[in-house]
Amino acid sequence: MSVHVIGAGLAGLAAACQLTELGHHVVLFEAAPQAGGRARSYFDKQLGCRIDNGNHMLLSGNISALSYLHRIGARRSLTGPAQPVFPFRDAKTGAAWTVRMSPGSFPWWIFTPGRRVPGTYWFNYLRLRKIQGAKPADTVAGLLGGSGALYRKLLEPLAISALNTMPQDAAAAALSPVLAETMERGGYATLPRWARIGLSETFIDPALEWLRAHGAEIRLGERVTALRPGQATVVATPPWVAAELIPGLTVPDEFESICNLHFKYQMNPGETGFWGLVGGLAEWVFARPEIVSVTISAANRYVEMPAADMARAVWGELAKLFGLEAGALPPHRVLWERRATFRATPAQMKRRPGPYTPNPNVVLAGDWTGTGLPATIEGAIRSGNAAAMALLNPAG
Ligand SMILES: Cc1cc2nc3c(=O)[nH]c(=O)nc-3n(C[C@H](O)[C@H](O)[C@H](O)COP(=O)(O)OP(=O)(O)OC[C@H]3O[C@@H](n4cnc5c(N)ncnc54)[C@H](O)[C@@H]3O)c2cc1C
Structure with a gap:
């Protein structure tokens, strides 16, 4: 045919x-x-190098994406840490923590204070099970409570990036298959991967x-x-x-935008090459060769902000959190994808x-x-x- x-x-x-x-x-x-x-x-041309229109992260439980890459012979072109590790920084307080999931389907990691989100207890994570019973009208924030350390330091950033919609508006039912195919299957289905x-x-x-x-x-x-x-x-x-x-x-x-900022700057990639940020403008930071890339999802809320102000504010956050040169804003590119995804x-x-x-x-x-x-x-x-x-x- x-x-x-x-x-x-x-x-x-x-x-x-x-x-x-x-x-x-x-x-x-x-x-x-x-x-x-x-x-x-x-x-x-302005940065003098190749960039992506936006940072794209996969998780190792994304089996259709991995099968597609296998079929076209590109499976080895992904990179990412060998362990299911998610480092975070708080732009308000400067606090740093790293979520270190255990590999198998039983979540041993939630019983170890150094591996889970600071300020949480193992039983807080049981809240996640509510997502699997989500009804079509439920929102993420409505179902998960919309507050508390676990919500603010892990669930909210994950939900915003997965759904590209603010959790108070986003359908919890859209998040449930994401969690079922990744976190709930364990750390080996939650390895962060990117091109x-x-x-x-x-x-x-x-x-x-x-x-x-x-x-x-x-x-x-x-x-x-x-x-x-x-x-x-x-x-x-x-x-x-x-x-x-x-x-x-x-x-x-109805659509949501995503803003990506690319700074021409060589930053130490640390343990994983990326960080999740809470409490500021920047949400995910990738330290790539020659380029530091920042993603801000569900970005309709910032649509009035001029690109130059956005770049200065985000660089200021990075400088403070990672000890970079605050005064000298490196060459940069601010990319808005206005209709990045439909609003979930x-x-x-x-x-x-x-x-x-x-x-x-x-x-x-x-x-x-x-x-x-x-x-x-x-x-x-x-x-x-x-x-x-x-x-x-x-x-x-
Ligand atoms: C900035 C940004 C960051 C993102 N981050 C992530 C992430 O971290 N992880 C993740 O999993 N996903 C992410 N996404 C989402 C992901 O990029 C999309 O889900 C995916 O690329 C959509 O693919 P698609 O083929 O459905 O649509 P599209 O990529 O929009 O493809 C549609 C194609 O149709 C073409 N077209 C339109 N009209 C015509 C016509 N009349 N004739 C012929 N061709 C036509 C268009 O030019 C386009 O190439 C991100 C998206 C953006 C924008």
Whole structure:
């Protein structure tokens, strides 16, 4: 069968790989001159080096993402600590702590004060079990209490980064599969992982190479404006484009931004190469070769803040916490992804369609479709796999 895949983000690439592997001829259309969508690398002239549009972290329990990387021969291009270790700093107090999970599924680590969040007791962690019983209308903060050391120093930062939505608004049901597939399976399913060189080098370029080598046709810079009648098609575009291509489709229509700041500065990577920060603007810091990268998720709340003020404030936090040169702001780039993901609120979750459409020749993929997962790499890849299988099984 000949299949058109529209959109060469991770969802479209995953669908294209799956269909190609099953022997179908894929033509992949991408409107932009390069593939990758919201996960891509580029050469930044101002900084004089390659950067990612944003830091992307995976966990070792993200099995669809790891299988995808295995298929395209890029599994070894990830990096990260050998142990499930999460160092944190508090921007308000300067306090530092490191969560050191135990590897297996029984959480021995919560019984050892030096391995768990300071100021917590083992029984506080039982609260996490509530997430698995989350009802569609529950929010993360509503279900987990929204206060206390465990919430503020671990659950809130994890929830904001996984859901890209503030916990008082975010659907707890979107967090439950994330926790079930990672933390609840134990430390070995919670190893932090990211692209060693860059997002494109790990997730995108090897996929394009694999697809070409297996006979797929890749058409970059070709925007699809209408579906071809009778043509088997995977629509793997952002939701607003899918709704234009398929009139009457209900899709998420509220979005959250993510702000990434890249500072040209060589910082000591410490034990893990990254830190979670609470109590300030910066939320995750990655010490990469030549570059210190900072992520601020659910960033609609800062949308009025000028980029220069943001850069100064974030550098000030880093300087204080890590003993860097406070006065000299290094060359930097502030990148806003305005529609980084849909807002994972209970109302928006209801607007996520499954892969099927009324037209049996047309299926949907994208991190915004009804994977059950939040809008993540794992969700995007899983949606691409699901769309490919839905196209081959139109009866559902
Ligand atoms: C700054 C940032 C940080 C993030 N951090 C993380 C993280 O730490 N961990 C994590 O797991 N996830 C993270 N994510 C989320 C992750 O990047 C996305 O979930 C994933 O990349 C979405 O892939 P997708 O294929 O669903 O969509 P997209 O990447 O948006 O792909 C859609 C593609 O369709 C193309 N297109 C649009 N219209 C047309 C058309 N008419 N014809 C042809 N092509 C078209 C677009 O150009 C695009 O390439 C982050 C996202 C951002 C923006």
